[in-house]
Amino acid sequence: MDARAKAGVSIRSATKRYGSVVALDDVSLDIAPGEFVSLLGPSGSGKTTLLGILGGFVQPTSGAVWVGERDITYAPPHKRDIGIVFQNYALFPHMTVGENVAFPLRARHQPKAGWARKVSDALAMVELSGYESRGIGQLSGGQRQRVALARAMVFEPQLILMDEPLSALDKQLRETMQIELRRLHRKLEATIVYVTHDQREALTMSDRVAVLRNGRLIQIDTPERLYDRPCDAFVASFIGEATLLDVTRAGDDAVKLGSIVLRTAHPLPRGEKLLLAVQTEKLVIDGGHERPGVNRLVCCVTEVLYQGESLRVFATLADGTPISLRQPGSHDARQRIPEPGAEMTVLLDPQDTIVVPA
Ligand SMILES: Nc1ncnc2c1ncn2[C@@H]1O[C@H](COP(=O)(O)OP(=O)(O)OP(=O)(O)O)[C@@H](O)[C@H]1O
Ligand SMILES: [Mg+2]
Incomplete structure (x- = not known):
């Protein structure tokens, strides 16, 4: 042609x-x-x-x-x-x-x-x-x-x-x-x-x-x-495997999830009530390395599902809010996943902290 x-x-x-x-x-x-x-x-x-x-x-x-x-x-x-x-x-x-x-x-x-x-x-x-x-x-x-x-x-x-x-x-x-x-x-x-x-x-x-x-x-x-950078909750939920969580504005570059303050690297949409869209693979289990500025969420593991190339980990935050994350299926990554019932800290980079209008 x-x-x-x-x-x-x-x-x-x-x-x-x-x-x-x-x-x-x-x-x-x-x-x-x-x-x-x-x-x-x-x-x-x-x-x-x-x-x-x-x-x-x-x-x-x-x-x-x-x-x-x-x-x-x-x-x-x-x-x-x-x-x-x-x-x-x-x-x-x-x-x-x-x-x-x-x-x-x-x-x-x-x-x-x-x-x-x-x-x-x-x-x-x-x-x-x-x-x-x-x-x-x-x-x-x-x-x-x-x-x-x-x-x-x-x-x-x-x-x-x-x-x-x-x-x-x-x-x-x-x-x-x-x-x-x-x-x-x-x-x-x-x-x-x-x-x-x-x-x-x-x-x-x-x-x-x-x-x-x-x-x-x-x-x-x-x-x-x-x-x-999905523009709204529909796009966020339609693309990938996002969990949508109710949050409130906490200044220009942060939101509050229950009592936890999470910083975002992106401009916030208007309004007080907002939604945090977290893709499952953007949450990383804390490997104990120093990572200044990264958001930390303490949660309790409820279930681990083996899915071949990856594992899906379900957990709840202190206030009972469910979250889920995906981890690689490699032996090394699997070693880091706590047993159900155990506490775990997951990290969310402010670059990956996506907030959309509620
Ligand atoms: N000839 C028609 N007469 C009346 N309504 C129609 C006609 N063609 C489409 N629609 C309506 O228009 C809307 C859009 O239809 P369309 O076929 O474009 O959807 P789509 O996104 O292609 O869906 P799908 O994924 O199911 O193919 C639907 O509500 C459908 O019912
Ligand atoms: Mg069609």
């Missing part, structure tokens, strides 16, 4: 109503050329609706969509230069692999002489060279998924949309395909908008992640920023 094929996307105040249901509520979003952006959110949050507005399957009630220099808000799907991969592949079962991949070329009335070459290039891209004459029924789930990808890419679209393309695959294949898709994205340098409700998948794959809830865009940020 050449540089011309890359395009930025601009969604401007897009709203979609179905009667009294607001599927998408005033969403604005700019996507850079070549960027990989995921739309992440629970079921019904508006992800597919937003993708449909980009693809032309859904007419927004108001707002506009631009791809590159072009306002495509009212362009029909086939007049948009967009490749699409659906959740269930949507391959044509009666056609061969080659016919499936050639379909967009046919639909766009591209000269037939060029089809074979384009199809074999697209299949090579997804490492299915030579599969042209196979039937769809003779492929594994991962291979079908790759055929669907090849079909979305074959006409070198400016933009590729994917709606939960890996959700039908088992965990192992899904992880392989995630790496595969990242690789393809780098190679194609295409702009990709990717829908998922799997937060790990979104964090793994994306340059930026847009979190949706009830049709609203709550936060769009890099995976690191989203994880380290």
Whole structure:
């Protein structure tokens, strides 16, 4: 693909109503050329609706969509230069692999002489060279998924949309395909908008992640920023494994959790009543090293769950507030975990002390 094929996307105040249901509520979003952006959110949050507005399957009630220099808000799907991969592949079962991949070329009335070459290039891209004459029924789930990808890419679209393309695959294949898709994205340098409700998948794959809830865009940020600096309790609880604890303001850079004062390195949101969002792996069992300035929480271990690569430790603070932390599953780390019933001190770096509005 050449540089011309890359395009930025601009969604401007897009709203979609179905009667009294607001599927998408005033969403604005700019996507850079070549960027990989995921739309992440629970079921019904508006992800597919937003993708449909980009693809032309859904007419927004108001707002506009631009791809590159072009306002495509009212362009029909086939007049948009967009490749699409659906959740269930949507391959044509009666056609061969080659016919499936050639379909967009046919639909766009591209000269037939060029089809074979384009199809074999697209299949090579997804490492299915030579599969042209196979039937769809003779492929594994991962291979079908790759055929669907090849079909979305074959006409070198400016933009590729994917709606939960890996959700039908088992965990192992899904992880392989995630790496595969990242690789393809780098190679194609295409702009990709990717829908998922799997937060790990979104964090793994994306340059930026847009979190949706009830049709609203709550936060769009890099995976690191989203994880380290969630803007509210919803994002904090949706990403990772955060425990949310009621705290109150204690000056400009500290909050009070019961009688314990915890310092934060980040500006506090407004209000007196706040929430502390603690990701399980940001709590560290005190190893006895001098760590000035670090927050210390004394708690009592209630349960330790072995989970293979890591252990989940449940504990309660002096006032009974439950907290939990994750420790590596290594022998050394396991040695440090006290028995249930024992007291333990856990450390929380002020950089990791994230406070969100209540
Ligand atoms: N054609 C329609 N008619 C009426 N309501 C609709 C229609 N399509 C979507 N909705 C509603 O709009 C909201 C957003 O739906 P959407 O399909 O965008 O959610 P989603 O985030 O993709 O969810 P999921 O993860 O379950 O696929 C939901 O409340 C849904 O019921
Ligand atoms: Mg959906």
